[in-house]
Amino acid sequence: MRPVRIIVAKVGLDGHDRGVKVVARALRDAGYEVIYTGLRQTPEMVVDAALQEDAQVIGLSIHSGAHMTLFPAVVQELKRRKATDIVVFGGGIIPDDDVAALKKQGVEQLFTPGTPLQEIVDWLRKRFPEESR
Amino acid sequence: MKVRARDSKQAWLEDFESSPARDDGIETSTISGIPLKPLYTTDDLPRRPEEFPGQFPYTRGIHPSGYRGRLWTMRQFSGFATAEETNRRYKYLLANGQTGLSVAFDMPTLMGQDSDAPTSRGEIGHCGVAIDSLADMETLFDGIPLGDITTSMTINSPAAILLCMYIAVAEEQGVPASTLGGTLQNDILKEFIAQKEFIFPPAPSMRLVVDSIEYCAKEVPQWNTISISGYHIREAGSTAAQELAFTLADGMAYVDACIERGMRIDDFAPRLSFFFDAHIDFFEEIAKFRAARRIWARWMRERYGAQQERSWKLRFHTQTAGVSLTAQQPELNIARTAIEALAAVLGGTQSLHTNAMDEVLALPTDKSARIALRTQQLLAYESGVANTIDPLGGSYFIEALTDEMERQAESYFKRIEALGGVIPAIEASFFQKEIADAAFQYQQELEQKRRIMIGVNDFTVDEEVPIEILRIDPKLESQQIARVREVRRKRDNARCSNALTGLRKAAAGSDNLMPYILEAVRAYATEGEIMNTLIEVFGIYTEQAVV
Amino acid sequence: MASWWCWGTTSPYAFWAGSELNEADLETRFRSGDTRALARAISLVERRDPSVRALEATLRPKGQAPGVVGFTGAPGTGKSTLVDGVVALLRKRENSVAVLATDPNSPFTGGAILGDRIRMQRHALDPKVFIRSMGARGHLGGLSLATREAIRLLWAFGFDQVVIETVGVGQSELEVAAVADTTVVVLTPNLGDGVQMIKAGILEIADIFVVNKADLDGHARVVTELRSMLSLAPKGNWKPPILATVAARQDGLEDLWEAVLAHRRHLESSGRGRQLAEQRLRDETAEVAAEIARERIRRALADDPALSARLLDTGTPYGTAEEILDRGR
DSSP: OOOOEEEEEEBSSOOOOHHHHHHHHHHHHTTOEEEEOOSSBOHHHHHHHHHHTTOSEEEEEEOSSOHHHHHHHHHHHHHHTTOTTSEEEEEESOOHHHHHHHHHTTOOEEEOTTOOHHHHHHHHHHHSTTTOO | OHHHHHHHHHHHHHHHHHSOOOOSOOOOSOTTOOOOOSOOOGGGSOOSOOOOTTSTTOTTOSSTTHHHHOOOEEOOEEOOBOHHHHHHHHHHHHHTTOOSEEEEBOHHHHTTOOTTSGGGTTTTTTSSBOOOSHHHHHHHTTTOOTTTSEEEEEOOTTHHHHHHHHHHHHHHHTOOGGGOEEEEOOOHHHIIIIIOOOOSOHHHHHHHHHHHHHHHHHHOTTEEOEEEEOHHHHHTTOOHHHHHHHHHHHHHHHHHHHHHHTOOHHHHGGGEEEEEEEOSOHHHHHHHHHHHHHHHHHIIIIISOOOSHHHHOOOEEEEEOGGGOOSSSTTHHHHHHHHHHHHHHHTTOSEEEOOOTTTTTSSOOHHHHHHHHHHHHHHHHTSOTTSSSSTTTTOHHHHHHHHHHHHHHHHHHHHHHHTTSHHHHHHTTHHHHHHHHHHHHHHHHHHTTSSOOBTTTBSOOSOOOOOOOOOOOTHHHHHHHHHHHHHHHHSOHHHHHHHHHHHHHHHHSOSOSHHHHHHHHHTTOOHHHHHHHHHHHHOOOOOOOOO | OOOTTOOSSSOGGGGGTTOSSOHHHHHHHHHTTOHHHHHHHHHHHHTTOTTHHHHHHHOOOOSSOOEEEEEEEOTTSOHHHHHHHHHHHHHHTTOOEEEEEEEOOOTTTSOEEEOGGGGGGGGTTOTTEEEEEEEOTTOTTTTHHHHHHHHHHHHHHTOSEEEEEEEOSTTHHHHHHTTOSEEEEEEOTTSTTGGGGSOTTHHHHOSEEEEOOTTSTTHHHHHHHHHHHHHHSOOOSOOOOEEEOBGGGTBTHHHHHHHHHHHHHHHHHHSHHHHHHHHHHHHHHHHHHHHHHHHHHHHHHHHOHHHHHHHHHHOOHHHHHHHHHHTOO
């Protein structure tokens, strides 16, 4: 059994961590190992943490509206560090048009407000069927 | 008579218990989890002398005339993109009957950094207006006479800097600081507790707050120097009782800090103001507002020995609950906001912001912002609810719930005191953990459908009609960066660096920092430069995150 | 390669599928100083995956063994801040540092939230600092087996210092003490009844006591109580010093590090260090043997229904175990 390790990070300047904390707890309760890196992470910091922690997944949260800049920047940084196998998903207030654009840019999945926690867990289970508990 | 009343109650109880109950599994407690009886009666009424508005302890309102004397201030929080664009929106709102301005700043401004800082990328102008220096503030209030309006500024860690910028713009308009009216949020404690926009550690942060309170008591006496905020605590997931208790505890911590500075309570207490959330659980919110006034009045008079009535009166601004809004079927947000606004009005708020229906998605458009303002006007002028003072006073249910709120808050005060006060409790992550627990609890209730959010976990529709969203032009970022660089190029750099050196020295000592910040602002030092100067002395804070 | 003691049902090789880091590259990338290769090797070690042995067999420790210092204490004592301060101090002295932050996992779900990195953010992009959060998940022998192996990897990678941090709940502080050269027990004045909170056994494992948050009231009382407790403890050659720190202000960290160095010198000069190292190698070998045996027995019982039925019938676990072990592989 290989427990899936997930970096959960808040990128950008806002400090609204209600959502990210609720998600972190739900992932823990679903059996994942969550590494919470805290507030105001730059894309470089997030990727560096993911490499040091040997995480398979990065979950990003943002509420400041800077997702179109910061989410793709994380994907780019993964390319630069040759770690594109690490899966990126995001959450926050993200309009539909942006969701489509971000998926094109390599963010695998986006969860907007009101998403049931189970939906996030189900997505991970499907994405990592072998490794999830 | 009495005996017959009891018989009726008994009969009702039997009838109630033999009636079938709904079996939809939905909670009958308040949204915060306070268990409710199906019926409240005279037995639930507290035994106490009748209370009247404008009289201690102000449960029924701080004004003897309620809204008959003066309606609440309709104050819509707004700001986006550049100072020019926001200036246009302000003029539009004022022309449409809004009675006060409320400035929303963008994230770099809120975090005390300039637009050209590397970590500002992607954030400029998104959540509010970008202000880097006095030059931007001049543009923001261009053509708006600061002597005639009141302005609320929602900013915390760098609050002192933005207030100094406002004072400096007024000076340029020829308006003396002593006549300026408005509110500065300036509430750093709730940042540590909930919103997390802190920069310095707690002690120097508190010093800056007390500096601004002390300075304004002398120089800007009409200004509300702090808006002690429960809003962000609630939005972070707290219960109503936690919002109430933590906010009032913060208020008392500021009072303690000012007294420690050597100020007299009646010199600053009248300028303390509060800011609460109006959530969707209608009666619980009304009870919360009523309890807040009563608790504050008691503490100020009995514990702190304030002599003036003005020091006892809790005045508050309210914003409807952002977290209650949904991206799904967003038009429903108009209805939610109306219910929440009604609770705020029945709770006796002094000013009100009603959220726009699209605020959960992005910044409101002109149209949605107008509907939000019109909702308040509808309550004020069409519904008739402003005609009677505290119309729910004496309701068995409301009075019992008000008492319950008070009881829960007092019990939290004891727990906070046992931890050594608000700041040690922050450092021990007490508040953060209470809030995270409450947020998780609520989320689980939603997932289990024990609570319903229309459009989210029930009554959903497949087709969502996209609503029009205001987008920020990405060009704006480079424009704002060019602007701040031009300010640095054009200003008198010798004066600016002298001012910053003076500020650094003062920060290392114990002088009130406001005059030094004001001088730096006048010399067009940027917000980031001023903050970085203070960071050199004060350091920065990292929280012990509790998940 | 034999995977006779790999736990679980998933092939260890599924692990590498789709990754930009291949098993074949692991050794090369590890040698070239690639952080991700180190991180992956630690993951293999953590989940007792035998595919890491191939790497380990080729690695030779670089230079002197890193000094290993462990920090333990109750939640809220400011351990992470203290470790962060020690890392900063070591970086000033141009030491490279690896931090292993261990956390007990939820026993029910196997999940965990590991949050120790948050306090060490200022080292985030420093290439000479490596921070790894380790959950205690599923290790029958607790954390110590995986931690020891991870330390050997960090040694081979070339780190000068290794800092282990663990929250002092359950048995985790005993495990840290079983791995670290020097164990620092962190206390604060503001946690309940001060020293009475100290669990039994902690006096025995502490090489150094730190009373953090020494700017708070009650600091002197904690120190006094500690002193009197220590005076009752059996006398050894090393007397654990009691130090005061205010980690949030970096106060007292130099003294703390001097104490760590003094303890290392003591280990060296008294011969205790060598004795411990030998003892630990023996213990570790015994633990690994137990781990191997346990897996073999589990597998034998799963693969051999007749044997399993006989066990249930006779109710003789000792005999059955011996029988399986006697079979050889």
